[in-house]
Amino acid sequence: MASRSRVSLALRKTRISPASTSKLCRPLIQARYQSTATTEDTEGIAKGTTGTSKTIKFTSETYPSIKRNSKFPQITEEHVKYFKQLLGAESAVIDGVTKDATDDLEPFNGDWMRKYRGHTKLVLKPGSTEEVSKVLKYCNDNMLAVVPQGGNSGLVGGSVPVFDEIVINMSRMNQIRSFDEISGTLVVDAGVILEVADGYLGERGHIFPLDLGAKGSCHIGGNVATNAGGLRLLRYGSLHGSVLGIEAVLPDGTIVDDLSKLRKNNTGYDLKQLFIGAEGTIGIITGISVLCPQRSSAINVAFFGLESYEKVQLAFKEAKGQLSEILSAFELMDSHSQDLVHNVTKNKRPLEREHPFYCLIETSGSNSEHDNEKLEKFLEYVMENDIVSDGVVAQDSTQVRSLWGWREGIPECLGHWGGVYKYDLSIPIAELYDLVNETRDKITAAGLLGDTPDDPVVGVVGYGHMGDSNLHLNIATRRYDKSVEKVLEPFVYEWIAKRSGSISAEHGLGLAKKNYIGYSRSQTMIGLMKQIKNLYDPNGIMNPYKYI
Amino acid sequence: MASRSRVSLALRKTRISPASTSKLCRPLIQARYQSTATTEDTEGIAKGTTGTSKTIKFTSETYPSIKRNSKFPQITEEHVKYFKQLLGAESAVIDGVTKDATDDLEPFNGDWMRKYRGHTKLVLKPGSTEEVSKVLKYCNDNMLAVVPQGGNSGLVGGSVPVFDEIVINMSRMNQIRSFDEISGTLVVDAGVILEVADGYLGERGHIFPLDLGAKGSCHIGGNVATNAGGLRLLRYGSLHGSVLGIEAVLPDGTIVDDLSKLRKNNTGYDLKQLFIGAEGTIGIITGISVLCPQRSSAINVAFFGLESYEKVQLAFKEAKGQLSEILSAFELMDSHSQDLVHNVTKNKRPLEREHPFYCLIETSGSNSEHDNEKLEKFLEYVMENDIVSDGVVAQDSTQVRSLWGWREGIPECLGHWGGVYKYDLSIPIAELYDLVNETRDKITAAGLLGDTPDDPVVGVVGYGHMGDSNLHLNIATRRYDKSVEKVLEPFVYEWIAKRSGSISAEHGLGLAKKNYIGYSRSQTMIGLMKQIKNLYDPNGIMNPYKYI
Structure with a gap:
């Protein structure tokens, strides 16, 4: 230093x-x-569930309008038997179907913000791309819904189940496959923890082109699946530029072998790009090749x-x-x-x-x-x-x-008083701070902001990655108050839509923003996205109830 | 300096x-x-048509195995009438259907390398995205094949027709739409010439993140459609990272309005990436938003x-x-x-x-x-x-x-003696030069290399963008000789395939490499690519006979 x-x-x-x-x-x-100790930029509207509460409400209760899709059958003992035989290792299957395993399943059902909580009874931990392929093919053939899960450090509820979707946790695929010191190309399993890769690279004079608060627990596969932004984007650009190749498995078990280590390869459509930011809705990323700069x-x-x-x-x-x-x-x-x-x-x-x-x-x-x-x-x-x-x-x-x-x-400090309404927004840079002023004016005019325990709002603050035109608008509150929400919704997203901004700069859609994509994307674009979803996941088993 | x-x-x-x-x-x-004065990295196997020859052989004669698809009807006077009414301006339609216009059509039929030559009788120059949309919709409804054309500086025959496909030339869409000096975001029509944009940016302390030999004539739309690499890639990365948004038109006339100016926007699949490097096979790019660095x-x-x-x-x-x-x-x-x-x-x-x-x-x-x-x-x-x-x-x-x-x-110098066999390859860096040695050994062993007029080969040389693991293997020849081709084919591509290299690092597939993609991509990947092609262009009217 x-x-x-x-x-x-x-x-x-x-x-x-x-x-x-x-x-x-x-x-x-x-x-x-640290990862889970900080609450860096949690997402969406706080429903009074953040803070010190020990009990996480089930997502199905928080969002009663979301109904379990009856096309997905209940998981049976026979299904579990298949997966146990397939994956072999005892530790590769957490089975809450044939026995009570609530405590063991809890970490995979709930997100670290304690905001989303599912009802899964089965967690699978495949150990290879071939195992992921067989698991997905079986699920697809049997119409079993799945949730791909990395380090479960997401901010929009994308990596935990809503109902009883099977969790496919990637933590056992955690090997660094290769590193070329001349070209700086690193190839890793999807389940490698970001900090582990960065440490490995550090010993070799390189860095991972991405850094973020959750680096101690997040998986690189999850970073790529959510197109994570973070602290190095200004310098090293987005993952769409630095990821050289992806190995992924489609719902029907097809292995997409696009794990190129080459910086240049103009031989056909760049399909790997679709998986970057797809949030596990069209397949599961199992391997990543990425160009790493010198440290x-x-x-x-x-x-x-x-x-x-x-x-x-x-x-x-x-x-x-x-x-x-x-x-x-x-x-x-x-x-x-x-x-x-x-x-x-x-x-x-x-x-x-x-x-x-x-x-x-x-x-x-x-x-x-x-x-x-x-x-x-x-x-x-x-x-x-x-x-x-x-x-x-x-x-x-x-x-x-x-x-x-x-x-x-x-x-972290904003959460001190209770819940926080948090927005992760991209806004043309000249107008970026106007939104904070306007929001504060509206909250003030509604008599909601003040220093006394009676005032619901503690503060309306703006901060973020100025270099990327990425604003975090946060409203710190003492308690849940419907009148605050009334001021914010749909004001903030409408404000963004008018300026062609983005309602999710770097955190993705997940469950939290599924219904708001229309503020950032036209109906034409949403239609085209649904085409892609239907093309790769016609049965809709991949991460249902989320994204688009 | x-x-x-x-x-x-x-x-x-x-x-x-x-x-x-x-x-x-x-x-x-x-x-x-300069653009057309140099022959920077022309592509594929020289069929004896390069050099000083004044007459360009028709592609249909050079590749007799390619047959015109009879599902495309001949262009009629009625079609021409529609386009003339639609585009209005006299100069927007070059009509060789109702009259003889061979000389006027020639620049649009032939490529600048004088290697490919089509038979088009109709060139359209739409002046707006809406016009592109109407043109494509009409072509799609009437099963008329089209070739999108930018500056026509491509190296693999992708931008000229093979038979009588309608050329949709983008040169009239040549406006710089906006530039934000704070964020460095430039928005341009697809037909803006790269050098014009770079000059405009230069006056504002910025540069375009791409530079290449053909900058004086190539269109930015073409650069993006071919995912051009060039001289600045080592520093500023690929267009997949620097392009922020794309406006494109699908064959059915749908306008893909993904012209985001935001550096971060995680709201759904990043569909614009599919158009980067698609070589005009799924739609026509009409507008581009790109992040430009400081000069x-x-x-x-x-x-x-x-x-x-x-x-x-x-x-x-x-x-x-x-x-x-x-x-x-x-x-x-x-x-x-x-x-x-x-x-x-x-x-x-x-x-x-x-x-x-x-x-x-x-x-x-x-x-x-x-x-x-x-x-x-x-x-x-x-x-x-x-x-x-x-x-x-x-x-x-x-x-x-x-x-x-x-x-x-x-x-340029390699072309001095006659034709040149040229390969644009990505190879893992440690083995990059081995290919040049092995190729030279084989050519020498076959008795083809020498200094006398009888020796078909003048030299086997290697050069290229070392920083990107991108080798240009070139074999300079005095004349076309089947025995040279016999040594090279399929040796070079097989050598590349064994090392998971790329048979087209930066120049794309076009017509020249359509049949060789199997050396760089698995059948699974090619199948997935064909899915995408069929999804967006079910009638197959976009740039037929090429790409995959």
Whole structure:
């Protein structure tokens, strides 16, 4: 990690000081490296089920309008017998059909947000692509509904059953198949945990082109199935660009052998792309080949205060121009979000004064001196031109993590008071923050926002991946209150639809957003998507009740 | 452009001198900026039709096994009348049905390599997406076959008719629709010429994430339809990552309105990906939204000599590690290719001694001093560690172009003696050059290679985008000789198939490789691709006789 000392000398107008570590973000510094401890950007409308509640309501109760499709038969002892014979290993089948296994099944029925809960009585853990193929073929032939499940760290309820769908858990397919140090091509089983792959690559001077809060538990297969975005997208692009090949199994058992290790291969339709972001609705990904970049040796992080959203945009434009090839993150946090983090953690703020907006900039490159110099020049420019009012630069890796804590700790802190209404949105960058202001105005006008225990809303905050035009609009509440929902729905999604934004930037549709896709996609597009679903899964056994 | 002066001081072991410009690549320095003047990587087996011949053989004669599908009716006066009324403008219809228009139709019937030639009697130039929709719907309803055509700069015969298919030329849809300087999102009509878009972006501090020899004539719609690779892929990735949205028209007239400007949008299957590389077989792309990076202010180019392919790989690995975020090209040329270039141009070679292999490295970044320093360190390392034997660094933009000329001039020079057998291949990097050696050995063993006019083969050369594992294997010949073809076929493709390589890295399938896809794709994959084709184009009117 880089250390910095010359910054304050270079800035005449006002101070850019090294970040203080005393008490800075103490409880938050681990947030980036944990999965289930943080609630990074949980999705959809909180139905009063988040927070400290120990009992998860069944999804079938939360969404009474969803009915079990009677075309799927009940799972019988005969089915279970087949799977036990097929998969062999005792541990590969969790059987709640022939005996009571409620406790063993619970982790596979419920999501980590404790928001969705299914009724599955059977969990299968195939150990090879061939086993996945045989399992799916049998399910398809017998009209048995299935839910593919990776690390179960999704945010929209896509990886747990709604009713008694069979869970096909991929955790036993966890081998790194190969890595080529010259080309940077990594081939893995779908069930390899992201952090394991990243650690493996780290020892070989490379990184996985994706990083996110749940890295300690999420599977790469799940990342690809949900087209996860995360923290490195600004620099390394989306999985549609970095995934070189996919091995997947269709419901009829067909193995899609598209596991190319080649960077270029223009021989026909790029079918693997359909599986990226399909959320397990047309098949199960069993293997992935991905292009991994070299690991940067130098990391710098700076944290700024700015006086308006216009200045945030200017700072972003300058960062892209001046930091260019070393810019690896540009994150936005409004004052409301930082006030709530401070309120919860009581940590010393990174900057002395308060500002309406804050940005976190990360650079990563191969030469720490060069990166420092670029960052210094950039800081000097944005300070002298009144774009940025104040700022600090991390001096070591502890401070890097501390500053990140003020961004990554937001979701956790927002949950402090009770439930949170959370939206993961893509919005044209110029209008991105308007939505937060308008939402806050509406909530305020309705008399819902305040500091007393009677006020349902604690705060309306905006933060997110500015570099990707990805806003997280969050409304922290003290309790479930129908009047809050009335202000938000359908206002937020209609606002997005008018601006051709996306109602799900990076978290997918799952169960949470299935009914809202019309705000981001035309009927023509939805029709074309249904064609694809019907083409690959005519029986509709794959992850039913979700997606489109 | 960067200038360099301290390089020779930094290198103790042997000289890295500034590149001489005297007579260096004089006729070649424009190669990179021309389209039809160069023959960059033409495709497939030369049937004796390249070279200086003025008469292009009809494709129907070159490939007598391809028969016109009788389900497509002849075009009648009534059809022409409909199109004239629909498109209005006189210039939008070139009508060879009701009158003789052979000369006017010729540019649309033949490809620029003079290798493929169709029999179309009707060229339509729609001016809007709605017009494309109406044209296609009418063609689909009347079973009229069509060929979408952009800049007609393709290399595999994909953009010209085989028989009397109607050409739908996109040149009238040539407007830049919008550009957002903050996010870098450009939206264009499909018929915008790549160089026009890149120039427009240049004035705004950005670049198009794709660059290739044909930039002066190729359409962006065609680039996307063929998933063009080109010179910037190493740095900016493939179009599957940088294209944000696509507007396309299906054969039945349906407008696929997936022209998102958002970097993140996880709302359903990413259908636009199917059109990237579909070569006009399932619909016509009418609009594209693409993420454009900032333009780098500093460009450096170095040219090395190396003693073995193992050292080339080491140099590549070091370049990725040390030049990391500024590395923008790593090109390989063998001595055989450089000998032939020298033989044709008589230009002074960049290096004093000759070497078995040469590499061209380009860096581009935001700070010229930093980039120079990184390059200097890298050069020092590869020289001191005996990875590289000798090298030069361009001192100015003229030298940059001159050095590029030794790479980009190869295809043009190879055509000097007559026809060229050309292969565009992806191969796992460790084995990449083995194919060139093995091919040369076989050609030599067959007594076909030599310096006399009697020897059919002038040289067997290998060069290409090392950074993308993309080899161009070229066999320069003095004349068509069946015995050469016998050595090459099916040897090359079988060699590729054994190593899970690609028979078309970046040029696509078109007509040239339709029958060879089985060497790179399994029957399962080909079957799945045919499903997609049938789904979107059940009548088979889109670009028939080609692709899969």
